[in-house]
Amino acid sequence: xxxxxxxxxxxxxxxxxxxxxxxxxxxxxxxxxxxxxxxxxxxxxxxxxxxxxxxxxxxxxxxxxxxxxxxxxxxxxxxxxxxxxxxxxxxxxxxxxxxxxxxxxxxxxxxxxxxxxxxxxxxxxxxxxxxxxxxxxxxxxxxxxxxxxxxxxxxxxxxxxxxxxxxxxxxxxxxxxxxxxxxxxxxxxx
Numbered sequence: 001x002x003x004x005x006x007x008x009x010x011x012x013x014x015x016x017x018x019x020x021x022x023x024x025x026x027x028x029x030x031x032x033x034x035x036x037x038x039x040x041x042x043x044x045x046x047x048x049x050x051x052x053x054x055x056x057x058x059x060x061x062x063x064x065x066x067x068x069x070x071x072x073x074x075x076x077x078x079x080x081x082x083x084x085x086x087x088x089x090x091x092x093x094x095x096x097x098x099x100x101x102x103x104x105x106x107x108x109x110x111x112x113x114x115x116x117x118x119x120x121x122x123x124x125x126x127x128x129x130x131x132x133x134x135x136x137x138x139x140x141x142x143x144x145x146x147x148x149x150x151x152x153x154x155x156x157x158x159x160x161x162x163x164x165x166x167x168x169x170x171x172x173x174x175x176x177x178x179x180x181x182x183x184x185x186x187x188x189x190x
Contacts, residue, residue, distance in 0.1 A: 002161070005146055009066045012139075016059045023052040044122040051119075051129050058136040065096065066143045086154035093147045100140030107133025 026045035033041045064070045072092060079085055111134055114126035150160050 002146070005066070005143065008139075009063065009143075012059055012063050012066075016056065016063060019052050019056040019059060023049055023056060026052070047119050047122045047124070051124070054129055055132050058132040062136050062139040062143065065100075065140050070096070083155055083157075086151045090148060090151040090155070093144050093151065097141055097144045097148070100137045100144060103137030103140065104134050105137070107131075107135075107137050110134075 026042075026049040029039060029042060029045045030049070033039050033045075061070075076088060079088075107130070111127055111130045114130040117126040118124060119126060119129075154160055
């Protein structure tokens with residue numbers, strides 16, 4: 001299962017790179033036509049840029065869920081006990097899964113709503129853009145299921161996989177200053 005998820009994550013990163021490259025082309029055309037007059041004004045470039053941007057955000061968010069680089073806050077003090085840390089991460093994963101469920105549920109309704117619609121200028125099917133939400137929600141849930149299973153294994157007294165440390169997260173914003181009364185960081189206290 002992990003190999004499949006690794007391959008899927010790699011494919012999503014490739015798609016993300018292609019979306020960034022795809023965003024550069026219409027935006028460059030917009031700038032050149034607006035300020036230089038070298039090329040005529042194409043109306044479809046704005047729509048294509050918007051479509052690429054929406055998909056880039058959704059695919060990037062899915063990649064961030066997989067590799068643990070989503071923004072998070074360290075509100076509780078860190079514990080030396082792996083089970084307590086696993087319980088805290090499990091809570092975060094379940095909250096993210098709830099958000100993924102919302103994306104999937106309401107994104108599916110949005111996809112159905114746009115099924116027979118086309119965009120105004122490029123006349124592309126709107127389900128191409130609306131499909132980003134339920135797909136992102138489904139992939140959030142898929143990647144989070146792996147994380148939840150590992151955290152449950154740790155809570156049960158097991159150990160995480162050897163390569164798991166890179167996917168836990170750890171990009172934290174600390175609220176407040178962790179210093180003792182003498183101005184030293186907590187880690188350097190005697």
